[in-house]
Amino acid sequence: MANIELKNINKFYDKNVHAVTDFNLEIRDKEFIVFVGPSGCGKSTTLRMIAGLEEISSGELYIDGVLENDRPSKDRDIAMVFQSYALYPHMSVYDNMAFGLKLKKTPKDEIDRRIKDAAQILEITDYLKRKPKQLSGGQRQRVALGRAIVRNAKVFLMDEPLSNLDAKLRVQMRSEIIQLHQKIKATTIYVTHDQTEAMTMATRLVIMKDGFIQQIGTPKEVYDHPKNQFVAGFIGSPAMNFIEGVIEDGCFKFSDCSFKLPEITHKRLTDYHGKKVTMGIRPEDIYTEKIVEQTYPEVNFDFKIEVSELLGHETIIHGCIDCHKLIAKVNARNNVKAGDVIEVTFDADKLHFFDQETGQSVLHETK
Amino acid sequence: MANIELKNINKFYDKNVHAVTDFNLEIRDKEFIVFVGPSGCGKSTTLRMIAGLEEISSGELYIDGVLENDRPSKDRDIAMVFQSYALYPHMSVYDNMAFGLKLKKTPKDEIDRRIKDAAQILEITDYLKRKPKQLSGGQRQRVALGRAIVRNAKVFLMDEPLSNLDAKLRVQMRSEIIQLHQKIKATTIYVTHDQTEAMTMATRLVIMKDGFIQQIGTPKEVYDHPKNQFVAGFIGSPAMNFIEGVIEDGCFKFSDCSFKLPEITHKRLTDYHGKKVTMGIRPEDIYTEKIVEQTYPEVNFDFKIEVSELLGHETIIHGCIDCHKLIAKVNARNNVKAGDVIEVTFDADKLHFFDQETGQSVLHETK
């Protein structure tokens, strides 16, 4: 219902803390944008500036083309879901949802209708009379969503709404929020530092670090083509493995090992011949299957297993190749255990290379 | 350093709440036992009875053959790590770890040595002078472990020690605890309701529900051969899909669909011919790959996708086969999106069948 434009937005706290630097982003109507990044990177700050809860130090914020910088939040027509839910503890679920509408002097039966509708979508009709304290975490979460929905606000902001829930519930609420967004189609900005949430929910991801935007893109783009080493390491679980080495003679050399790079990769790396780079490979791109080994016969290594974690149908193995600690995610069918030395293969087409100084992806840049 | 025997242990709260029923378990020295189960199933209660923090209503608890029922906890020589860490907030990390030893009148230099050692293992040497408040969640967790380690206690109890950590840290701490156990080899009981933790850490798993033990076994046993529908649904993420149907003519029939069962499976199900059963299949045993389709040509279905969640290298798709909601975990290479109808195949060798009344696994029983 709204597009949002952030232009060169900066935020200083107490003149010294530069929490957000030159934030530029255009959000289209109905998008589901996820801000992701490590703790303290400025996600909440940015969100709160959009909501008007925090002053914008410099730059411009437009919603539907109107400059919003100086408008008080109560007039911005934005709904927000807080990490703590911030449900009014002294009001029933119904009153929590009705509060904003009452303040806007919405007619009683209209309020009632909207709440009933929202309650139905969220399956909380039975709890309307309860106080927040009498609800479980997931139910509270739904009420918080409900309170935002009934307002029919132009923009929906959510600041780590799931981080207070336990893992199982988090998974469930995640898909409920996705479905909800598909139904009501409000422009949504969602903040999290959980990359699983980020990956599964976003239409576009904004990855931040230290107040700077690192990359903007769809989850797939970001996963497959991380712009820099930070993004590469941040997205994906277990995290990408990094190995420092040198490009020489069409090979990547590290310690005593070395392997030949595929043609295209090597071509893209021409600028780095003879230079130090950081190679990255995702745990799931390391295989133990013989069949893969045969595909990439050049990139087979001995892998010494230190810990192996069985995760149902797959196993995560921690270990090392020639002193380089690596994590691999392999099929559980192969019964491996700590202490074993096995042969693994890298999927050479899925390698990433980063400049050691700037951390920028080398392949990406030249793409 | 100790084996523990629980014989017919029961726990009543207030005479009405039967929190734990007839609990029987023998834990061998150096085992890493994980209690797992949904909230309120009696995990903590059992653990707390072992620690002596809760009275045992009936039954016997032996540690190294000695009856412990009436011994106060302070004399049981048990170390425990709590979910909330329960660090003494007014003491430095060092003092937190030294407290128990001081009470036992351990010589000063011995205390110092042990703390330094433990700190090194846990990499918290730098924080020994800090107060718990000045530590991050993961560091606090390590201090809590350290406090338990220095005591050199016979038994190690941990009650959901990771559930306060964020996802990323949880993964890391998980493997640290495993490594720690491999080092110090103390008999450990670990409580969680997170099945990933349960699967990855346990030498043996105890799955509980409503105060009853559901199954005891190694993670692989439990994953591959769940004894009943509860265990089947509880272990594995996303959870196993269940479909109700009938066994008829060597086929499993549900709604308008039906497929032929493999020979061995069918043989084991002879008692259930013509009867209603619940079939179970894990999301990861549902495939979209053509190659698998060819292996099980009989078990192909049209799958209508409702939500698809990309998780890096794989995608979780929620959808239905003929009104039966199912979840599948498929390779991310196949670009699927909500609304699509695709063809999926069940790995017919991985099917589970449960009695509709008792919930007991049919295959398992006859095995």
Next chain:
Amino acid sequence: MKNKKFVRIVLIPVFIHMIVFIIMPIVAGLGMSFLDYNPLRSINEFIGFSNFERLLADDNFKIALVNTLVFVIVTVCINIILSLVLAQLINMFKSNKTRSLFRMIFFLPCVAPLVASSVVWGKSIFPTVNGLANMILNALGLSSVNWIGDPSMVMISIIIFTIWADIGYNVILFTAGLDGIPKDYYEAAELDGANGFQKFRYITVPLLGRTFAFVTLMTLISHFQMFAQFSVMILRNGPANSGLVLTSYIYKTAFETKDMGYASAISMVLFIIILGITMVQQKANKVDWEY
């Protein structure tokens, strides 16, 4: 667990102490109210409910009762409202220095002994001719007020003094209570479109419930028992008994009229009133949520 020994070791002496120093005196007081009691006499006559019957006919008791209720209710109401407003104003400052400066100033009167402040106010602030209050009024071009000599003013003056002397506690309790309300609620309300007053009305006031219940309870209890200002500040019982309250009536009856049995009867009534009102207050202020 089974460790009841420790509980016993701690609680038994405590309850013996309570029985000796609190419960026995209450029981003895109750007993005395049925006697024509004079402790100097060795035999005191049992007179049944006569002391209580006397109460019903005693005009001074009625006056004291009404005065007490008026004093307590008015003072407590003003005290609570004013301290809440002051606390809210103080909390509008971000700087901790400003906050604690004001909190300290408002608390200063609580630090002084009530007798001392009563002397100061009674002897140098309220007097019609020499008092600071009238000097200020005159300087502002207003006419003098007979603060503690006019029967219609006495209670007002005492209330002003009491509020001055006692409001500091509540200001601090309320500022603390306000600090304890999570900021989220205000932000959520702000996004819901609430203005400053609406936030105060719909968020602050109800969320302060717990503090509020506690503060009113403590204030009620302490105000029923106030004594010093009535005995020090006003002449005898004030004009036309306008300053006579139950506590001073009890003291007077016991130590001036030396009618201890009757004094005990009055103090029993006071006890029952306090107990009753606090129970009603507790019920009314039940808080069924928490953050």
Next chain:
Amino acid sequence: QGSSDENSDKTVLTFWGHQNEAWNKAYEEMAAKFEAENEDIEIKFEFFPYDQFESKVQTSLLSQEGGADIYELWGGWGIDFAPTGALAPINDTLTKEILDGYYEPTYGSLMFEEKLYGFPLEFNIEYGGMIINDNILEEKSISVPQNWEELRTAAKNATVKDGDTFVTKGFDFVNWDSVTYMFTSMIMSQGGSYQNEDGTFTFNTEEGRKAFQELTDMVVKDGVTDLSGLTGGEGLEGYQQLFAGTTAMVPRGPWTISEGELSFELKYGEDFDYVSLPFYGETKSFAAETGWSLAVNGNSKKSDAAMRFLEFFAQEENLLEFNVACAQIPASKEVAQDPEFIKKMPYAEPLVKILDDGHFVGYFNTDTFKEKINEVFTEYATGGYASVDDALMDLDKKLNSAINK
């Protein structure tokens, strides 16, 4: 003070009194003299703030152990304490001496069942004298009033008002003691009485109504003062206002003189004077109550020694010396009439003249008595009663129920 040597077999008497610089000094001097004569006795003093003193005495009498051997006792308290046995009776010789040679009002309330429980030191006279502010009277050329009519006129003439507030009060008799004693004395000087044989009160008589109306008129009609002396609100008491220069005449005891001299730094005889207060009726008669006395603790184990101290006090030269030092009107007729006394306390003359006309106010709690009279007076003066009849009828009712319960 003499050192209290633990080893010597001296009897140590504790003496409690209320704080008053002059009095306390006089007591100590008496004790020193006494100790010189009786080397086996030592007296230790403890002086308490006046407003704590009564409850102190009372609570200490309740206590078996604590307390003093000798108390400085306000005569009126005798009514409460004597019947309980908390005080020791005065020995017979001294009793006889008192009954014969002391003014009746001074020991009336110390009597219980034919025995005396205190030794009266002074004649507390609340009627008969007044202080006048010479400067004000001079300025207005008013001479000292000699009879009731002159008093009323002088009071009116001396009064100056600025709108509603007083610049000068002419005659401020409205205070806790004076209203009662003027009222009772006005009744008695008309030949009337207020207490019946059986102890009940009847103020509603011809004389009573006349006197009451007269008093009220002075406040309401003449406006020579207001009620603040009873209702409070002013920082200063009436006589202090006289010293402060805002009141012309105030009926009060002679003890006020020292305060005028000390606190207000005024000169007696120059700035202010102490003169007779005219009687209202024909008869010279007024009511008076007790005064301070000395009493011995009934539980004291040293009551003999204590009694000796009282006897020592009773010697005329000692009493004279003491009364003068404290500026007290003597309780003993002999001392009062001693020319030596008037020589030393010339301002007491107007009072000493009339001591014989004083009558004991009655055996009842005078605090309650005054309280009720003041209450009704205030109420009547502010229009709370339809008529003087109503007011006095109510007064009788109140007094009879409060005092004769």
Next chain:
Amino acid sequence: MKLKIKREQVVRFSIFLLLALIAVFFILPYIWMILNSFKSTKEILMSPKNIFPEHFTLDAYIKVLTNSPFFTWFKNSAFITITNTLVILFVSAIVGYVFSKYEFRFKKTLFMIVLATMMVPAQTTMIPSFLLIDKLGLYNTAGALIFPTFVNAFGIYLCKQFCDEIPAEIIESAKLDGAGDITIFFRIVLPMIKPAIGALAIFTFLTYWNDYLNPLIMLSEVKNMTLPLALSFFAQQHTADLAAQMAASALIMIPVTIVFMTFQKYFIKGIAMTGMK
């Protein structure tokens, strides 16, 4: 943007002014008291309109300090107050802890009884308490003001509230570490409820330092008296030495004011959690 800040500043400034005005009302009596204590009684009586002393004099203070055993009273007050505070802190903490963290029969009832004692007006028990103290031979001793105070309902309530905040796990941890009840109380609980102890310390200190009624009744000898009684020391039967009373008031208030100003940070921090939960 600029405008907005300005408006906010104006609002804040007017609130500041308003509060400052009220604050003046709160401190004015103090200033007046201090000013009067530097006047002579005559000046207070004769020239009430003087705001500042015409003849600045310390006579009143000298009088208070020399004419009365002020330092003895100070010592008495300090002894009684400090003893009471220490004992009450200890008893309240340990009883609060027991009520918070142990399960036993009649717990609720017993706690209600403790709370109910808060509602007993002092006047109700004044007379019997006096007789009791006398029977115990404590009359006119500091003990009369110390022994009856040990169990302080408010203190117990406060400490219980704070102990409720201590997670059960911490206590259990200590048990597993081998600590007994006493060790847990002293080494774990007491340090953790420090803020409550701080607030309670100031509360009780103020209460007993300023107590008037009890010393009035329970003490008889001048040498045993406490400071609040000193005020009436300068109020003689008729003459009130106003200057001395003001000076005495000032002298009594100064130590507590200093104590309060020094500890106010802790006090406010402790009080902040008082009864909030």
